Amino acid sequence: MVKIQQQVLALTGDEAVAYAVKQSEVDVVAAYPITPQTIIVERFSEYVYNGEVDTEFVCTESEHSALTACLTAAATGARTFTASASAGLALMHEILYVTSGCRAPVVMTIVNRALSAPINIHCDHTDSMVERDACWIQFYAENSQEAYDSVIQAFRIAENPDILLPTMVMLDAFFISHTLESVKVFPDEVVRKFVGTRRIPMVRSHEGKLVPFKLDPENPITMGPFDIYDYYFEHKRQQEEAMQRALQIIKQVHDEYEKISGRRYGNGLIEPYRLEDAEIAIICIGSAAGTTKTVVDQLRAQGTKAGLLRLRVYRPLPVQDIINALKNVKAIAVMDRSHSFGAHGGPIFHEIRHILYDAPIHPKIVGYIYGLGGRDMPENLIHQIYNDLEKILETKRVEKPVHFIGVRE
Amino acid sequence: MASVRKFALKDLAEKPDLIMPGHRACAGCGPAVAYRQILKAARGPIIATNATGCMEVVTTIYPYTAWRIPYIHTAFENVAANAAGIEAALKALKKKGQLKHDHVDVIAFAGDGGTYDIGLQALSGAVERGHDFLYVLYDNEAYMNTGIQRSGGTPLGAWTTTSPAGSVIPGKPEYKKPVSDIMVAHDIPYVATASPAYWRDLIIKARKGLEVKGPAFLHALTPCPRGWRYDMSKTIEIARLAVETCVFPLWEAVNSEYTLSAPSKVIALKSELKKPVREYLRVQGRFRHLFTPKFEQVIDEIQRDIDKRWGRLLKKCGMV
Numbered sequence: 001m002v003k004i005q006q007q008v009l010a011l012t013g014d015e016a017v018a019y020a021v022k023q024s025e026v027d028v029v030a031a032y033p034i035t036p037q038t039i040i041v042e043r044f045s046e047y048v049y050n051g052e053v054d055t056e057f058v059c060t061e062s063e064h065s066a067l068t069a070c071l072t073a074a075a076t077g078a079r080t081f082t083a084s085a086s087a088g089l090a091l092m093h094e095i096l097y098v099t100s101g102c103r104a105p106v107v108m109t110i111v112n113r114a115l116s117a118p119i120n121i122h123c124d125h126t127d128s129m130v131e132r133d134a135c136w137i138q139f140y141a142e143n144s145q146e147a148y149d150s151v152i153q154a155f156r157i158a159e160n161p162d163i164l165l166p167t168m169v170m171l172d173a174f175f176i177s178h179t180l181e182s183v184k185v186f187p188d189e190v191v192r193k194f195v196g197t198r199r200i201p202m203v204r205s206h207e208g209k210l211v212p213f214k215l216d217p218e219n220p221i222t223m224g225p226f227d228i229y230d231y232y233f234e235h236k237r238q239q240e241e242a243m244q245r246a247l248q249i250i251k252q253v254h255d256e257y258e259k260i261s262g263r264r265y266g267n268g269l270i271e272p273y274r275l276e277d278a279e280i281a282i283i284c285i286g287s288a289a290g291t292t293k294t295v296v297d298q299l300r301a302q303g304t305k306a307g308l309l310r311l312r313v314y315r316p317l318p319v320q321d322i323i324n325a326l327k328n329v330k331a332i333a334v335m336d337r338s339h340s341f342g343a344h345g346g347p348i349f350h351e352i353r354h355i356l357y358d359a360p361i362h363p364k365i366v367g368y369i370y371g372l373g374g375r376d377m378p379e380n381l382i383h384q385i386y387n388d389l390e391k392i393l394e395t396k397r398v399e400k401p402v403h404f405i406g407v408r409e
Numbered sequence: 410m411a412s413v414r415k416f417a418l419k420d421l422a423e424k425p426d427l428i429m430p431g432h433r434a435c436a437g438c439g440p441a442v443a444y445r446q447i448l449k450a451a452r453g454p455i456i457a458t459n460a461t462g463c464m465e466v467v468t469t470i471y472p473y474t475a476w477r478i479p480y481i482h483t484a485f486e487n488v489a490a491n492a493a494g495i496e497a498a499l500k501a502l503k504k505k506g507q508l509k510h511d512h513v514d515v516i517a518f519a520g521d522g523g524t525y526d527i528g529l530q531a532l533s534g535a536v537e538r539g540h541d542f543l544y545v546l547y548d549n550e551a552y553m554n555t556g557i558q559r560s561g562g563t564p565l566g567a568w569t570t571t572s573p574a575g576s577v578i579p580g581k582p583e584y585k586k587p588v589s590d591i592m593v594a595h596d597i598p599y600v601a602t603a604s605p606a607y608w609r610d611l612i613i614k615a616r617k618g619l620e621v622k623g624p625a626f627l628h629a630l631t632p633c634p635r636g637w638r639y640d641m642s643k644t645i646e647i648a649r650l651a652v653e654t655c656v657f658p659l660w661e662a663v664n665s666e667y668t669l670s671a672p673s674k675v676i677a678l679k680s681e682l683k684k685p686v687r688e689y690l691r692v693q694g695r696f697r698h699l700f701t702p703k704f705e706q707v708i709d710e711i712q713r714d715i716d717k718r719w720g721r722l723l724k725k726c727g728m729v
Contacts, residue, residue: 027501027502027505059538061534061537070494072483076498077502078501217479218509219479225482231471
């Protein structure tokens with residue numbers, strides 16, 4: 001293992017992202033400011049205005065145009081990046097689908113923030129959860145270090161010719177975006193080498209020629225055509241196949257990155273924490289996993305067999321990895337920092353219950369909606385969830401499958 | 410880039426068509442004629458992008474395409490942002506020595522819906538940022554692709570399916586938005602109006618738009634036989650009448666300085682050549698309801714409005 005000398009910088013999550021983008025030799029950044037993502041574009045603007053990067057920086061008049069410009073820049077052969085949050089991501093909604101449908105490997109950071117109304121600038125996952133069906137790979141970082149590492153890995157994953165799908169890296173508003181942490185960073189040339197130059201796959205053109213998959217005057221192709229019932233369905237199916245291929249490639253890129261960084265996040269898709277012999281477990285994403293790990297340690301010290309499963313990647317959903325990781329767990333609490341109104345619990349809860357239906361294991365599962373609009377999720381509330389799980393373990397009964405926790409009743 | 414403008418009919422016949430026959434546009438489609446003419450103005454490598462609309466649909470029904478140049482469509486309201494992204498990518502790739510060509514032109518096409526209405530924000534943003542591209546508005550004065558609904562570009566009194574010729578309200582009650590003047594107000598290097606009836610003027614303007622550094626805006630009035638309710642053989646005649654009646658005068662604004670183009674300048678110099686608006690309206694079914702005693706005063710209102718706008722334009726062009 002060749003470990004590379006890394007420097008420790010004090011960075012907020014947003015700054016760590018901007019630094020990773022700076023080092024990844026991005027050709028085009030198009031972005032529009034929105035709290036709490038602003039620091040990413042502000043720092044990146046400084047790199048541009050101080051001549052530290054060659055990037056074409058397009059300060060668009062909206063998020064809709066920001067993502068559009070990244071999409072067409074990527075279609076022209078460029079490496080592209082944008083960042084947004086909340087209402088900005090919602091405004092991009094239409095273009096999210098166009099981006100994945102055009103197989104444009106845009107990388108985007110989302111600083112997870114609640115959706116209006118009432119207007120709220122603080123953390124929850126509603127903004128990116130509503131986009132889970134848009135055929136974007138979704139990473140959820142636990143801290144600033146992981147945000148830095150994931151953005152670098154994201155370019156390799158999105159641009160992989162076997163994937164060619166846009167990729168989102170999420171970090172929690174303020175808890176990560178604005179919190180100063182020690183972040184280990186590589187020298188520029190290490191990141192440049194790891195990310196490499198963008199590879200453009202060859203495709204068969206309408207004239208039957210093998211041509212690069214980009215807008216190239218020497219080999220003209222038509223992108224984004226009118227595509228109805230005779231081919232559209234196959235094209236959508238191809239997107240799903242690319243998503244499934246991503247599972248393996250995300251793990252490979254994560255392994256390769258570990259070789260230079262010494263850092264791992266589980267297997268790259270999921271991160272089990274003291275889960276091997278756990279009887280009760282929480283499943284969550286994002287910064288809440290940090291607090292949960294502390295609580296798990298406290299419970300373990302008292303002899304309680306508690307564990308945690310953090311999903312690092314939510315799309316594609318690592319179904320088999322999740323099932324395998326939970327094989328010894330008897331009662332599970334799924335924490336959702338978003339809610340599907342009128343449904344039976346939050347989106348992660350739905351999917352975990354759903355994938356376990358056909359699994360050889362049948363643990364009890366309860367869902368907790370927490371932390372909407374930035375409401376804190378302190379240790380005592382996580383203890384409360386583990387207490388509930390212990391009761392379920394004792395009684396072998398789930399009284400109430402869906403809870404709201406930390407809310408005034 | 411040095412540029413030789415050879416646009417005699419013979420020269421044009423020798424230039425390859427960049428948009429090919431076999432597309433699914435209606436017989437007599439004004440936009441299809443204008444696209445073919447505009448692309449004759451290409452001076453070298455060029456990338457095209459199109460907003461959602463008739464021309465996007467008819468030229469790219471998968472697995473076929475009419476485009477002989479690289480082309481991308483993404484959505485309806487963002488074609489100027491498409492162009493911005495392409496242009497930014499070309500600049501970045503050139504800096505890194507990854508672009509094979511010294512220069513690649515970028516041309517964006519959108520209809521009136523994609524320009525006057527849903528695409529105006531992206532257009533305003535892109536030209537404010539100074540991207541080097543030519544934006545072509547093909548204006549057939551309604552959402553024709555979805556079945557003739559009114560847009561900000563639909564003229565006063567016109568029937569559309571969302572401004573019907575009712576027994577109380579005779580077609581669209583509002584005026585056509587002066588979108589090209591809005592573009593001039595952005596202080597961009599080149600804005601022009603053009604008509605497929607005056608093909609040489611149109612092609613030269615398209616070329617100028619490609620040649621200037623920075624954003625250029627070309628507004629072509631392109632009649633639609635289905636939406637305007639006239640016989641498909643009359644497209645060019647009606648396009649010409651629009652100019653002859655001063656409903657759609659031809660002008661250009663270089664660095665915001667307006668000048669009349671020859672077909673309209675002739676009328677400015679000899680006002681007896683200016684035909685009454687009535688002649689333009691009479692040949693189109695979309696204005697038929699105005700030729701009834703109940704609503705005839707709307708024709709006078711349209712004439713007054715056209716005269717007022719023509720007068721203003723003459724002042725801007727220093728012709729008064």
